[in-house]
Amino acid sequence: MYPVAIVGAGPGDPELLTVKAYKRIKEADIILHDNLVSDSILSINERGENVYVGRKFGDTSDQIARQKKINELLQKNYLLGKKVVRLKSGDPYVYGRAAEEARYLTEKNTPFEVIPGISAALAAANIFNIPITERNKSNAMLICTAHTADYSFEQLTGIAHMLKAGNTISIYMGLKSLHRIVPKLLDVCKDPTIPVSIASRVSREDQAILTGTLGTIQDLVANSDLQMPAVLLVGATPIQ
Structure with a gap:
């Protein structure tokens, strides 16, 4: 068998x-x-x-x-x-x-x-040229979900401090939860210039990416037609 x-x-x-x-x-x-x-x-x-x-x-x-x-x-x-x-x-x-x-x-x-x-985060990083780890910039990437918004303060603090230290965070299933995730990351990191990319329908014919910062990404998404599934990559800037 x-x-x-x-x-x-x-x-x-x-x-x-x-x-x-x-x-x-x-x-x-x-x-x-x-x-x-x-x-x-x-x-x-x-x-x-x-x-x-x-x-x-x-x-x-x-x-x-x-x-x-x-x-x-x-x-x-x-x-x-x-x-x-x-x-x-x-x-x-x-x-x-x-x-x-x-x-x-x-x-x-x-x-x-x-x-x-x-996995989607790794596919998005490679397809859209986002160096999720890079010498002298980021030596770690944390994978989490949109439930980040519901984590305890201690957990969220740990996640945000990784981001603040220059590491990368990938957030799955987060497109509909930006209104909860972004304010909490901003509250801890206090840096609206941290880069954020949202990759939609990665590797498919209609794939798309939207790039901004913690300070701008919510407005950018509100004026876009990004489709699910989408993965967020926070803390790394695409090579363009």
């Missing part, structure tokens, strides 16, 4: 898949895929069944029940002898909830493999 493959689909461009990810997708009998996986990647498989198990922004369905169903589908189709792929956008272990599926499969003694994918 074939191990369940938990696969990172990267940001959307099929040419950015790993060779192993491409093979698993192409050979799959069934693919359980998330919302942000591109059609061009799903079309690699011409023989199997595609099952949508994702969620979109604003989806109020019960996440625990949804994840339970996904776990059970992975196990059920594995026992049927199928080549099962759980396909996630970006990297499975970067906000991909792969841990819950890996633990479930481990408890069920079901063999599985996890195949890395290029």
